[in-house]
Amino acid sequence: MSEFSVFFVLSRFELGGLERVHLNILPKLIDVGVQAQIVTSYIHSNAESMLEKDTPVRVLGGGRFSFFFRLFCVLRAQQANFIFTSANDIGCFVLLFRRFFWPHSKIIWSQHLSISGPLNASRGFKRFHLLFERWLMRRLLLKADAVIAVSRAVADDISRSVVAHPKLKVILNPVVSDGFTERCSVDVEWPWPDYSVPTVIFVGRLAPVKRVDLLIEAFSKVKSSMDARLLILGDGPEAGKLKRLAGKHDLSKVCSFVGHQDDALPWIQRSDLLVLCSVSEGFGLVLVEAMACGVQVVSTDCPDGPSEVLAGGRFGRLVPTNDICSLAQAIEQSLIAPLVDRAKLQERAADFSVDRAVSQYLEVLETVARQ
Incomplete structure (x- = not known):
């Protein structure tokens, strides 16, 4: 070589x-x-x-x-x-x-x-x-x-x-590389005083294609029926607009924007559910990262990667794009009744x-x- x-x-x-x-x-x-x-x-x-x-x-x-x-x-x-x-x-x-x-x-x-x-x-x-x-x-x-x-x-x-x-x-x-476990265990400045409330996390660029606005709208519906928190990692052109939308839905105490983080893994590891709500994705690396952490996932069934990564929905709930109600329902179901156990998620992630x-x-x- x-x-x-x-x-x-x-x-x-x-x-x-x-x-x-x-x-x-x-x-x-x-x-x-x-x-x-x-x-x-x-x-x-x-x-x-x-x-x-x-x-x-x-x-x-x-x-x-x-x-x-x-x-x-x-x-x-x-x-x-x-x-x-x-x-x-x-x-x-x-x-x-x-x-x-x-x-x-x-x-x-x-x-x-x-x-x-x-x-x-x-x-x-x-x-x-x-x-x-x-x-x-x-x-x-x-x-x-x-x-x-x-x-x-x-x-x-x-x-x-x-x-x-x-x-x-x-x-x-x-996706899954040497030192993955060690990276997950790094301390982070968690925005809340405890981990007692189920946390939904989004990781990615705050851009229109990611439809984080859809997630905030769906989360506001989830919050009306159960205790939950929303953690948003990333930065981008829609950051200001999304913060205003969260304020409009009175989510300031349960929705935290922590900006860009050098490594998302320790944040994902401490969350209960990762959501990807894009209208298109080339692959969806963050889905694999979440599964490798043993964390449940929900994703829009957008072209071209998520369905394949999740094996057609076997390893995470898939919902239509641009559908607030379906996304809210999938989030709530995943927090109440996880779709796949931790070991099987990690086994699937090993394929990557x-x-x-x-x-x-x-x-x-x-x-x-x-x-």
Whole structure:
């Protein structure tokens, strides 16, 4: 493996699931001798805490167009054995110019989101951009040496929306890593004086796609019939709006916004139920984290990851998107009568271990190297 050099190219490094996946994979590849590094345009200040001091990251800087120019220069000069793409525009760029400028590099296209979901929800210039991007993908994707999808649903969407690639492989996102238990046990500043009241937790970016407003509306219904608390971890453009909505429903004493936390695991561990209420998800890493903690989960049945992660509802209640009443009912049922016992949740979470995913990534590298 020591002869393999690998670039994981990200358009930007922010606080999100995609970045956590790469940080889980990278050290394991390095441990077996792969010369792997992340190449990105910039690192958001909120995400700096995710990086260890020795994490190999190359920051190219610049705006969107200057980033692509600098990426062009790096790929041409370095000629890495493998280039992993993580965004559709980057994938198209790398494949379009590979023949002329980095012909010896193998291109592995990794798909973390559906193609059709964002396209169907888009309007105006955004929709035109995504349509053009899909048009390019239909002409370029078969040139990739391999395609990795993070779920079967995403893989099926690629085949339907773009093209059926003969070397498409599903590798579930790696979530459960070494030191998981120790991370869960770290002390936190719990916003209430005790743990006697059941706590519902949300973890994620406070953005429209996450529909945290739906959760607050549903929780207000739950609160009218039973004692419960709502804990919201994360930050984003809707933070102010959501705090006002919680105030409107008189939830100030039972709903706490604790902002961004470097590690959500100890907060999840101390909660009773995790809720994901998005209108779309590429995967839903936080669902696996909750199951690994033995915590019950409720999720909207949105495209493309949650149903697959929860095995069609076997490991957590699934509700329709944008349905306040169904979400409230599922939350209340889960607090009163847990759907799955702790041991079975943790057993399911083991399917998303870092070691399992890394062994599959290594298998892809070896297979592509022999082509």
